[in-house]
Amino acid sequence: MKKLIFLICLIFYQLTIYSQVNKRLSVEEVINSAEKVVSLYLRCNEFRIFSEKIEELLHLESLYLRDCSISQIPSDITRLSKLKLLNLEGNTFTSIPSECKRLHQLSVLNVRGNKLEKLPDFLAKIPNLREIDLSGNPDLDFSSASKVLIQIKNLDFLYLSNNKLKTIPDSLINLDKLEELHLKNNPNMDLKQVFDLLSEIKTLKILALSDNKLVTIPENLNSLKNLQGLMLDNNPTIVIPKLVSVIASCPSIKVVLLRDSNLKFFPNDLKGFSSLKILELSNNSFSEKEKERIQNQLPNTKVIF
CATH class of the missing domain: 3.80.10.10 (Ribonuclease Inhibitor)
Known part of the structure; x- marks a missing residue:
């Protein structure tokens, strides 16, 4: 029932789990009030400054690094011990950054529209992980990836x-x-196979x-x-x-x-x-x-x- 209520709300209000404050701050303003920042949506040209100041954002819970053609993230991101949402959509990652394995509070991971080829085993060891977006990664080996996904206990x-799927792994x-x-947007799926499995x-x-x-x-x-x-x-x-x-x-x-x-x-x-x-x-x-x-x-x- 809770999910149905959420879907109804989504239709009427287009709600998101992690909403953002409408006021736009510069990175400098963010750094100056770092202890108050819980959600951060970076423009691509702000990425370098963020990389240098990441250790000052210790209360950050949501981080968006979208559409910047990056293939790695700062190693210091592991210091964001309260991070719950990491959005890396639209970049050039071929695998999920190893730094993520130390983000123990992470519950939402979005790697939509990257160039993923495999999923790392460490995802199963992130205890609070419950939502993963792998859309738009058609080169991902889903047979192998599914073996990782089923180990994520709270998914x-x-x-x-948008992954050119024909079937989904048993x-x-x-x-x-x-x-x-x-x-x-997987128009070649065998729907009977899909529904047989989903049942x-x-x-x-x-x-x-x-x-x-x-x-x-x-x-x-x-x-x-x-x-x-x-x-x-x-x-x-x-x-x-x-x-x-x-x-x-x-x-x-x-x-x-x-x-x-x-x-x-x-x-x-x-x-x-x-x-x-x-x-x-x-x-x-x-x-x-x-x-x-x-x-x-x-x-x-x-x-x-």
Whole structure:
């Protein structure tokens, strides 16, 4: 239920777990008040200054070093003993920096859009690690990586989007705390294999399959007994009558996202969607008349256009 509430909040407010203060400070101002800084988002040209002053930011909890074409991080980063979130998105790392193994409070690691080839074993020894974003690393050996992932005891959020996946490793069934899985933009996936495997992960609550050129959703979706949220954005080829039928067999699903899918009409019979609490249909092509009809057929569902 907590994850469902979080998903609903995300839809309306686009919340993030680690929000940032809107006021922009210079690095010099940050250093001068280092004891008060808990979140830091660096521009690329500020990276050198940060590297020289890192030891003064001992209360830092969130650090963003995005899109700077860096392949290594300062060794002194290990002195950030309170760091909980490290975002290295959009750089040129081929492996996760070894310095991370001494960040014992780290719970969120984002290495999306790098050039990862392997995952280091030490990730399993970071006791609080619970969220990893590996999206956009198509050269990563996922068969080998999965052997590391299943050793991360508290992993509950996993992002594998945009990785040219065709299947997902069978060993992932051992992720017995996984609650949210993102598989966006992997259009060649064998969905039956994926759902057969995911049905063994009893804790899974949110599944993202956006940007996958979907036509249908396999009927074995109903094997995911605890699934509450399904993200299907930007799938303009999806057959809605079939989707309605499949959702009807999945009473646990309460939120469906179908944004940006060039939809113009829905089938006459929408009873299969009647158990939904939220149906997100933003950025489609429904007429005002069709919107009214859809809402009237789903009086107990919050339909967002």
